[in-house]
Amino acid sequence: MTQNIFTAMAEQVRAALTALYPDLPADVLARVQVEPPREAAHGDMATNAALVIAKPARLPPAKIAAALVEKLAALPVVEAAEAAGPGFVNLRLKESHLAGQITVMLGAGEAYGDSAIGAGRRVNVEYVSANPTGPMHVGHCRGAVVGDALANLLGKAGFAVTKEYYVNDAGAQVAALGWAAYWRYLRVIEPNLEEWTAEQVEHRFGVTLQYRGDYLVAVGEALAEHHGASLAPQRIEGTPSAAQAAAGVASALELGWFVDRAWLDMARERAVAMMMIAIREDLELLGVTQEVFLSERALVEANATDAAIAALEAKGLLYEGVLEPPKGKTPDDWEPRPQLLFRSTGFGDDVDRPLKKSDGSNTYFANDIACHADKLKRGYDLLIDVWGADHGGYVSRMGAAVKALSDGRVPLEVVLCQIVHVMKAGEPVRMSKRAGTYVTLRDLIEEVGRDAVRFTMLTRKSDAQMEFDLDKVVEQTRENPVFYVQYAHARCRSVLRQAGEPSGAALTAAPLEHLRDKAELDLIRRLISWPRVVEAAAMAREPHRIAFFLHDLAADFHVLWNRGREDSTLRFIREDEPGATAARLALVAATASVIRSGLGVMGVTPVEEMR
RNA sequence: GCGCCCUUAGCUCAGUUGGAUAGAGCAACAGCCUUCUAAGCUGUGGGUCGGUGGUUCGAAUCCACCAGGGCGCGCCA
Incomplete structure (x- = not known):
């Protein structure tokens, strides 16, 4: 039973379609979607069903839409259905059904939004993996936060997640x-x-x-x-x-x-x-906890690299060969040399890749193959690595190796994180190890706090460059999304405190039909999309979407709060209207809960009050 | 030279995996706020989605080519 009422409705739509047109192939039905429409005026949900099946059903979209409208309008949760545009069917849900979702949220608490879409697939997320040659600096920070949040997100979406750190302690x-x-x-x-x-x-x-x-x-x-x-x-x-x-x-x-x-x-x-102790302390400061620390040296000493090479050899994927120098950029000391190569071009790579250095020792790539072979041996269904963008050229060869070793059964997905430019008052902070001016992760956390660091690192797509302004992330203004979201939660908590912390039973029993104002219904519409956002973000491996969702949710809540300033009948607590008060408190409690749920994925602590 | 990533409002960025009239914040402009919920609120203006073709009912999204920016290109990790 999904909490995602969009996918639930999609099932209803498919059932209606099957009743109308029994011969529709499964792959066509799979393309039928139910989404929130961009325009609120179009209702609560829209489906593209008529457009998608028009061709296979050999009927004009308008005709299908009309038939579908009739079927869907009869559903108990639907207030109205109408065909629109080139063949969309827009649905407006009964307000009682919308508001009723609040009961679902209150019942589930922070588990609201949990999904089974991952189907228990075992996924390994490897991130940070900084060389143990020094303390962590801000360059490591983004990957740490993105990887950790992604792992949390996948866990919420129903994957069985292992968080891993590959220790490059050889070489x-x-x-x-x-x-x-x-x-x-x-x-x-x-x-x-x-x-x-x-x-x-x-x-x-x-x-x-x-x-x-x-x-x-x-x-x-x-x-x-x-x-x-x-x-x-x-x-x-x-x-x-x-x-x-x-x-x-x-x-x-x-x-x-x-x-x-x-x-x-x-x-x-x-x-x-x-160094590893120091790194783990730094990670703990950042709230990152990984359960597996896989040592490269341990792999080498256990002959895991040799074993991995032998496995590729057994598949006939190795040979002695001479690589062409890269065109247009031949290194000065280039000389053709036969070396042990992995036939990665058979798996989508551009050139075959060497496994041995000229002194006969293994390349980093060879050891990394052993690392991934080790993960495969542990039985994962999916491997995800979070790397810095400077390792982008490495993606296709590692993917090729994993594909080869798992006979194509286990995909390797790589999430690349672009560089973070640290700014201070609009000026770039120069990073120099030699001059000792580089910013350690610890410095960063001490200056702005763990929560601001984590939230801010997720306010951009991971493959886009980012500026991190030390002053702006601690500003208490609307421009600062960290503050903006925390403030919304603090306001929710403030209301509930003033109301004397109503019990869960009292909230659940609230007469939700009192929630009729547009701002209230907009907030509810936002809240009910949370399970859908979790699923979409997890499948796209994009934890930053959680941050954007929370920002939008906070905006909806602040709008509602401000409505109470203009119109005092819209305040949350109205002593002369116990019914409306109870309903609004339920809405506020649900909002706070979803914010906590989202912040939980991001690894950010919700605050009870702003100070 | 080749590969990968990026290019959306003046600025910083979203864009629900191909949906309807492309959104948010900042900046700009106009109004509001003498604290009962203002560490603000409401409204307005602002776009050739880098360019040109293609795929189809429909493209910011997919494909091809071009321009600009970033990263990488055997014996670093």
């Missing part, structure tokens, strides 16, 4: 992190700091210290605390022993220093562990 970047952590460690244990500047360490060990931020100081201290000076580099006289050569870092040995690879591993592991 060159975390190796660089290990060196940086080791350098910080040296700064703690070596008394003579002039000997261990970043430049000297880089020169001495032939490495680049990519991550010099202060956030690794604590890692160095932790290493010193646990290992004392036992990881300190050793000076080597003469030729290193065979054992040292095997265990140590080659470039360091040439320069007369010995650093055991195992020490670097320890530095790297501790750094990654501490």
